Amino acid sequence: MKLSYNQLKIIKNYIYNYPPNNRKSALIPILHKIQSYCNNWLSIESMDYVADLLKISKIEVYEVASFYTMFNLKPVGKHVLEVCQTAPCSLLGSLDIRKYIQKKLNIKPGENTQDGMFTLKNVECLAACGYGPVMQVGSKYFEKLNFNKIDIILEDLKKIKKHSTYC
Ligand code: FES
Numbered sequence: 001m002k003l004s005y006n007q008l009k010i011i012k013n014y015i016y017n018y019p020p021n022n023r024k025s026a027l028i029p030i031l032h033k034i035q036s037y038c039n040n041w042l043s044i045e046s047m048d049y050v051a052d053l054l055k056i057s058k059i060e061v062y063e064v065a066s067f068y069t070m071f072n073l074k075p076v077g078k079h080v081l082e083v084c085q086t087a088p089c090s091l092l093g094s095l096d097i098r099k100y101i102q103k104k105l106n107i108k109p110g111e112n113t114q115d116g117m118f119t120l121k122n123v124e125c126l127a128a129c130g131y132g133p134v135m136q137v138g139s140k141y142f143e144k145l146n147f148n149k150i151d152i153i154l155e156d157l158k159k160i161k162k163h164s165t166y167c
Helices: 005-016 020-037 044-054 058-067 087-091 094-105 147-158
Strands: 079-084 118-123 135-137 140-142
Touching: 005 020, 005 044, 020 044, 020 058, 044 058, 079 094, 087 094, 094 118, 094 147, 135 147
Parallel strands: 079 118
Antiparallel strands: 079 135, 135 140
């Protein structure tokens, strides 16, 4: 994996925020950044690169990357639709919202649309329980969803050609 001079400088600044014996603390922000540089997903190669950079074992990186749903471990669409499936959102209709998106895009959770525009994911609580059903796309939250709002959101997202990311 090869980063540009500026990308590497940004990554190294994360590391310098921590004492030398606590480099590992920079792991999560670095994974976010690397993911944003790599079409919104983390390959084995990119995770191994992070392990070398932080001088930690590869398994430590894999453990963190596979635990948090915000890290994508396989190629994803330009927009990752993360629909909350936890109880408060479920009671407010998130299961119907997810099924509606599935039918509309013809994909199941964990799959990408054929045109590479969307990935659908089930996620746990997004910490906006009072505004359910909630969906996150990159750094944006969409709240109090209904079918009409989903139609509008998907049409708007289709107009955005670059990946929605957290960074
Ligand atoms: S339960 Fe959906 S945001 Fe908390």
